Amino acid sequence: MRTAERLNSIGPYLFAELDSRRQQAVARGVDIINLGVGDPDRPSPEHVVRRLCREAHDPRHHRYPPYDGLAALRQALAGWYAQRFGVDLDPDAEVRVLIGSKEGLSHLCWAFVDPGDVALVPDPAYPVYRAQTLLCGGAAHPLPLKAERDFLPDLEAVPEAVRAKATIMFLNYPNNPTAATADLGFFERAVAFCRRHDLLLCHDAAYVEMTYDGCVAPSVLQVPGARDVAVETYSLSKPFNMTGWRVAFAVGNRQALQALHRVKTNTDSGQFTAVQAAGEEALRNHPREFIERMNAVYQRRRDLALEALEALGWRLPAPRGTFYVWLPVPRNYNSLSFAGMLLEKAGVLVSPGSAFGRHGEGYVRLSLTVDEDRLVEALSRMRAHVRYP
Numbered sequence: 001m002r003t004a005e006r007l008n009s010i011g012p013y014l015f016a017e018l019d020s021r022r023q024q025a026v027a028r029g030v031d032i033i034n035l036g037v038g039d040p041d042r043p044s045p046e047h048v049v050r051r052l053c054r055e056a057h058d059p060r061h062h063r064y065p066p067y068d069g070l071a072a073l074r075q076a077l078a079g080w081y082a083q084r085f086g087v088d089l090d091p092d093a094e095v096r097v098l099i100g101s102k103e104g105l106s107h108l109c110w111a112f113v114d115p116g117d118v119a120l121v122p123d124p125a126y127p128v129y130r131a132q133t134l135l136c137g138g139a140a141h142p143l144p145l146k147a148e149r150d151f152l153p154d155l156e157a158v159p160e161a162v163r164a165k166a167t168i169m170f171l172n173y174p175n176n177p178t179a180a181t182a183d184l185g186f187f188e189r190a191v192a193f194c195r196r197h198d199l200l201l202c203h204d205a206a207y208v209e210m211t212y213d214g215c216v217a218p219s220v221l222q223v224p225g226a227r228d229v230a231v232e233t234y235s236l237s238k239p240f241n242m243t244g245w246r247v248a249f250a251v252g253n254r255q256a257l258q259a260l261h262r263v264k265t266n267t268d269s270g271q272f273t274a275v276q277a278a279g280e281e282a283l284r285n286h287p288r289e290f291i292e293r294m295n296a297v298y299q300r301r302r303d304l305a306l307e308a309l310e311a312l313g314w315r316l317p318a319p320r321g322t323f324y325v326w327l328p329v330p331r332n333y334n335s336l337s338f339a340g341m342l343l344e345k346a347g348v349l350v351s352p353g354s355a356f357g358r359h360g361e362g363y364v365r366l367s368l369t370v371d372e373d374r375l376v377e378a379l380s381r382m383r384a385h386v387r388y389p
């Protein structure tokens with residue numbers, strides 16, 4: 001048996017690796033506090049669960065789902081975009097239902113990256129943009145995200161020769177892993193850049209609802225004319241504690257969505273219709289209240305974490321988006337050795353920044369997806385072993 005050559009271009013998936021490390025430690029009897037993965041710990045909204053139970057009994061849903069996704073769900077998303085961002089979307093031509101945004105981001109690569117093409121990919125970043133580009137035979141050109149630029153890429157630094165080969169640029173704000181936010185002015189510059197170089201701008205808005213201290217994160221589609229060059233992925237996973245359900249959307253540029261649709265219809269058959277109906281429920285029934293309630297929970301955890309970290313020597317600006325803390329590692333450590341030490345000595349699992357790209361070296365990512373007691377416990381265990389700088 002011989003596996004495809006393309007498999008050699010990518011490594012094992014980071015979070016699968018982290019999970020296997022966690023399991024090994026648990027098997028040794030260690031009580032692990034998992035701050036490694038960004039998976040909300042609280043349950044999905046009760047009315048969404050009830051709606052799924054009801055819809056699951058409908059035998060019409062037991063057959064293949066509609067290729068275009070459930071119309072009522074697309075309409076609900078369009079209604080939410082109008083209310084939340086002031087962006088009007090045609091639910092038939094400008095909204096696609098995805099089996100989670102990971103699926104949509106992956107298949108967008110298959111629609112836009114040929115062997116020899118270049119994708120512009122933030123570094124550090126959610127690993128999927130780069131991995132899928134490589135699987136398609138493309139090259140990923142890193143856009144470094146650095147603290148001194150507030151973790152926004154310097155688009156003007158992309159060399160002309162790279163721009164000429166690029167077909168797609170990925171962005172993601174509020175950002176995983178750095179927790180940085182971007183304003184509309186930044187998106188305006190990104191749209192202009194993609195227009196100038198005839199690129200698809202793919203904005204991953206997975207954390208767009210998770211902001212604090214009065215910050216309201218924009219959609220890239222709020223930029224006038226953005227839909228000429230941009231698509232945005234929007235996910236129910238994080239804002240509604242629905243990572244297991246696999247419901248997300250791609251919205252914006254029609255031509256890009258048609259291309260995505262062609263890849264998808266040749267690849268998957270869509271999400272279980274009962275799950276799509278439950279997704280509609282999440283968007284139609286008090287979405288804002290649920291989001292605000294969860295954001296208050298994360299904000300409290302963030303403040304607790306920052307206070308405890310300050311006592312250990314870290315003075316960090318409070319992140320205004322996502323549920324991550326992007327933590328510089330102390331002197332004499334790199335990302336991996338610091339994460340390894342925390343796991344071995346404190347039983348605290350964090351993600352090494354280097355796993356998100358070369359420019360993530362020197363950081364670890366803490367995910368605030370455990371309750372306050374466990375978070376306090378994690379930070380007090382760290383106290384015995386850590387001082388910054």
Ligand SMILES: Cc1ncc(COP(=O)(O)O)c(C=O)c1O
Pocket residue numbers: 038099100101102103126172176204206235236237243247248
């Ligand atoms: C930046 C980013 N995009 C996309 C995803 C995947 O979201 P979904 O559950 O919609 O596939 C994640 C998950 O961690 C993420 O961090």
